[in-house]
Amino acid sequence: MNGPLTGQFPALRLRRLRQSPALRAMVAENRLTRDQLVLPLFARPGRKIRKPVASMPGVFQLSPDEIVKEAATAHAAGVPAVLLFGIPDRKDARASGAWAANGIVQKTVRMLKKELPSLLVITDVCLCEYMSHGHCGIVRKRGDDYRIDNDPSLKLLADTARSQAEAGADIVAPSDMMDGRIGAIRAALDQAGLTETPILSYAAKYSSAFYGPFRDAAESAPHFGDRRSYQMSPSNTAEALREVALDIQEGADMVMVKPALAYLDILWRVKSEFGYPTAAYAVSGEYSMIQAAVERGWLDERAVTLESLMALRRAGADILITYSAVKAAQWLEG
Ligand code: PBG
Numbered sequence: 001m002n003g004p005l006t007g008q009f010p011a012l013r014l015r016r017l018r019q020s021p022a023l024r025a026m027v028a029e030n031r032l033t034r035d036q037l038v039l040p041l042f043a044r045p046g047r048k049i050r051k052p053v054a055s056m057p058g059v060f061q062l063s064p065d066e067i068v069k070e071a072a073t074a075h076a077a078g079v080p081a082v083l084l085f086g087i088p089d090r091k092d093a094r095a096s097g098a099w100a101a102n103g104i105v106q107k108t109v110r111m112l113k114k115e116l117p118s119l120l121v122i123t124d125v126c127l128c129e130y131m132s133h134g135h136c137g138i139v140r141k142r143g144d145d146y147r148i149d150n151d152p153s154l155k156l157l158a159d160t161a162r163s164q165a166e167a168g169a170d171i172v173a174p175s176d177m178m179d180g181r182i183g184a185i186r187a188a189l190d191q192a193g194l195t196e197t198p199i200l201s202y203a204a205k206y207s208s209a210f211y212g213p214f215r216d217a218a219e220s221a222p223h224f225g226d227r228r229s230y231q232m233s234p235s236n237t238a239e240a241l242r243e244v245a246l247d248i249q250e251g252a253d254m255v256m257v258k259p260a261l262a263y264l265d266i267l268w269r270v271k272s273e274f275g276y277p278t279a280a281y282a283v284s285g286e287y288s289m290i291q292a293a294v295e296r297g298w299l300d301e302r303a304v305t306l307e308s309l310m311a312l313r314r315a316g317a318d319i320l321i322t323y324s325a326v327k328a329a330q331w332l333e334g
Contacts (some may be wrong), residue, residue, distance in 0.1 A: 039325035055213035081120035095130035158188035186251035201252035207231035210285030271316025279319035
């Protein structure tokens with residue numbers, strides 16, 4: 001009964017397989033590779049513009065020429081994909097900048113695909129950055145109150161996804177959380193002959209305070225109210241599974257859970273119940289928390305970033321969307 005010390009239960013010596021780097025690597029159950037990384041980028045009109053985002057050290061709003069440079073560096077480091085967001089010159093009540101054939105994202109996609117044809121370009125499909133009010137759908141005022149009008153918003157979202165795919169986007173990624181958007185987008189893509197463009201759905205997207213720094217970066221904070229009538233409540237799990245099931249039924253090729261670290265349980269459930277290619281988005285607030293502690297010398301950036309990304313892999317993520325993608329790729333190289 002004395003176990004390992006007497007040699008009766010040799011299998012209890014779990015440290016045997018931790019003795020050397022080679023042994024530890026050989027028995028690693030999960031691996032991080034550069035193939036899984038996606039770098040989000042913020043495109044704004046102009047030339048030679050690199051405008052730092054105050055709450056996200058190391059992240060910039062970039063003009064299309066600078067996006068191409070940044071993407072080239074990322075690609076050379078081994079990052080296979082970027083996720084594009086746009087900050088238009090003008091915002092309005094129909095989000096015209098989102099679906100304009102010559103919108104900031106469409107323009108940037110064309111440049112990226114021309115200069116870096118083997119880089120995967122994913123485009124975020126949403127309206128909030130392009131709406132004068134900052135909501136992800138059409139707003140209908142009702143006296144002092146307001147509603148987000150689901151069905152009329154679908155047409156704008158579908159037009160946005162189609163115009164991005166026509167510009168050359170490899171994957172479209174709707175993040176608006178309107179009901180029925182995946183079906184509407186799939187139909188619009190198919191009608192336009194874009195039957196081979198996959199949809200990565202932000203399927204389980206929570207209404208999260210961790211998006212705070214992103215709204216500075218994308219200038220997309222709602223001017224009134226909040227996003228709780230369309231994004232999910234942090235209290236819910238079963239509802240996330242229904243969101244994912246519906247999106248898959250409507251034609252999603254890949255699904256996403258967002259945010260990541262605070263929602264590892266959701267990631268695990270989504271991957272184990274559906275087995276679909278699953279992305280985790282380590283959102284702006286997750287990045288900023290780590291960066292703030294790193295700036296103070298309180299955390300080791302490399303160790304903490306890689307450990308966090310490994311947690312996403314362990315929980316079931318196949319695709320890791322992270323503002324640290326370039327650094328992670330460099331760290332993973334050797
Ligand atoms: C747009 C969108 C948001 C994020 C991705 N797409 C913000 C939001 O819903 O307010 C958040 C990304 C991040 O925080 O890094 N709807």
